[in-house]
Amino acid sequence: MTERISETLETALWEALQEVKDPEIPTVSVVELGMVHRVAAEGGRVTVEMLPTFVGCPALDILRRDVTARLAQVDGVEEVEVRFVLNPPWTSDRITPEGRRKLAEFGLAPPPAADGPAIPPECPYCGARDTAIENLFGPTACRAIFYCKACRQPFEGLKPV
Amino acid sequence: MYKAALIDFLYQLADDELLLGHRDSEWLGLAPDIEEDVAFSSIAQDEVGHATLFYHLLSELGEGKADDLAFGRPAAVRRNARLVERPNGDWAYTIVRHLVYDVFEAVRLEALASSSYAPLAHGAVKIRREERYHLLHMETWFTRLGQAGGEARERVERAVAAVWADLGDLFSLGAHEALLVAEGILPITRNELARRWEARMKPLFEAAQLAWPGAPQPAMEDGRLGQHSADLDALLETMSEVYRIDPQARW
Numbered sequence: 140m141t142e143r144i145s146e147t148l149e150t151a152l153w154e155a156l157q158e159v160k161d162p163e164i165p166t167v168s169v170v171e172l173g174m175v176h177r178v179a180a181e182g183g184r185v186t187v188e189m190l191p192t193f194v195g196c197p198a199l200d201i202l203r204r205d206v207t208a209r210l211a212q213v214d215g216v217e218e219v220e221v222r223f224v225l226n227p228p229w230t231s232d233r234i235t236p237e238g239r240r241k242l243a244e245f246g247l248a249p250p251p252a253a254d255g256p257a258i259p260p261e262c263p264y265c266g267a268r269d270t271a272i273e274n275l276f277g278p279t280a281c282r283a284i285f286y287c288k289a290c291r292q293p294f295e296g297l298k299p300v
Numbered sequence: 301m302y303k304a305a306l307i308d309f310l311y312q313l314a315d316d317e318l319l320l321g322h323r324d325s326e327w328l329g330l331a332p333d334i335e336e337d338v339a340f341s342s343i344a345q346d347e348v349g350h351a352t353l354f355y356h357l358l359s360e361l362g363e364g365k366a367d368d369l370a371f372g373r374p375a376a377v378r379r380n381a382r383l384v385e386r387p388n389g390d391w392a393y394t395i396v397r398h399l400v401y402d403v404f405e406a407v408r409l410e411a412l413a414s415s416s417y418a419p420l421a422h423g424a425v426k427i428r429r430e431e432r433y434h435l436l437h438m439e440t441w442f443t444r445l446g447q448a449g450g451e452a453r454e455r456v457e458r459a460v461a462a463v464w465a466d467l468g469d470l471f472s473l474g475a476h477e478a479l480l481v482a483e484g485i486l487p488i489t490r491n492e493l494a495r496r497w498e499a500r501m502k503p504l505f506e507a508a509q510l511a512w513p514g515a516p517q518p519a520m521e522d523g524r525l526g527q528h529s530a531d532l533d534a535l536l537e538t539m540s541e542v543y544r545i546d547p548q549a550r551w
Contacts, residue, residue, distance in 0.1 A: 194426055253429075257436075273335070276343065276433070277342070278338070284338075
């Protein structure tokens with residue numbers, strides 16, 4: 140029998156997820172990145188539906204491991220299943236305002252609106268708008284490389300997708 | 301019959317992406333500059349990731365483990381178009397081949413977004429968002445090389461001739477075309493795919509100041525029916541070398 144997830148458990152699960160960080164961006168949580176689609180519980184059995192940022196993201200197995208390990212510590216949780224789903228698709232518009240702030244703090248420019256014009260983002264270091272695209276591709280699938288003409292610093296940013 | 305058509309078509313999608321992704325990865329350390337090293341590594345990772353998704357869909361349909369489907373199948377049962385099994389050649393060939401394929405893929409994914417098979421439709425919507433960047437990159441290179449004139453342009457012209465000779469089976473849908481379209485697994489015909497592809501390619505040739513080579517000619521041999529060149533044997537030999545040492549190994 141499916142029971143409605145209790146409010147206490149639901150709060151505890153989301154708080155725990157807030158502590159799971161992206162393996163490549165250790166200051167931003169999976170919740171802030173908009174990667175958690177749904178959390179459900181049936182008795183002590185918890186199911187988390189997550190959205191991969193990129194289909195070929197090699198960090199998915201690490202995320203599955205980290206989410207499973209953290210949620211297993213929550214009171215009343217006996218079993219955790221993490222499922223990656225593609226519907227709805229993850230888009231960079233899912234990143235929360237808090238997540239965007241933390242990305243910039245980490246030195247990664249938050250992405251412009253996914254359906255907006257293709258303009259390079261503000262420099263995360265000095266805030267200048269006079270920036271240029273260096274490479275549409277970067278060190279991970281979800282990043283691009285830019286250059287700030289004001290502080291003359293190359294920087295990375297998350298791609299709008 | 302629906303299932304057989306769906307499985308055959310998923311192999312077309314998976315094998316196309318895996319083999320082109322492998323070719324992309326061959327540029328690692330050899331690309332013209334460090335930006336392209338980064339770009340082609342990233343593009344390779346995307347393409348192989350997309351292939352992984354399609355092999356997983358095949359797994360769910362009872363075809364076996366994704367790794368075995370990717371690395372363990374011989375050339376005769378591969379369903380990729382012949383274009384993606386060709387060696388990289390020079391930089392001009394790499395760019396022209398990728399552009400032609402990326403435009404084709406954009407058209408195919410756009411149609412698949414309304415596939416009757418929901419897992420495929422969801423995957424297509426997600427993959428399209430990523431492929432936009434590949435397309436943008438190849439378009440930039442193609443127009444630059446064409447407009448540059450001199451040796452760059454000559455090499456692009458040679459590359460276009462070589463790619464066009466291999467275009468026939470790119471639009472083939474294999475043995476189950478009628479059923480694929482009728483069931484809405486791929487809701488458009490091969491002729492419509494080719495028509496939409498041409499409509500997008502022509503302005504790119506114009507921008508690159510290159511003559512349009514004409515419509516693709518039907519293929520004598522069809523990769524979607526398992527008719528491949530010796531290039532594929534060589535590619536599979538290299539790509540599966542480590543896998544074959546111990547297919548049971550866990551990675």
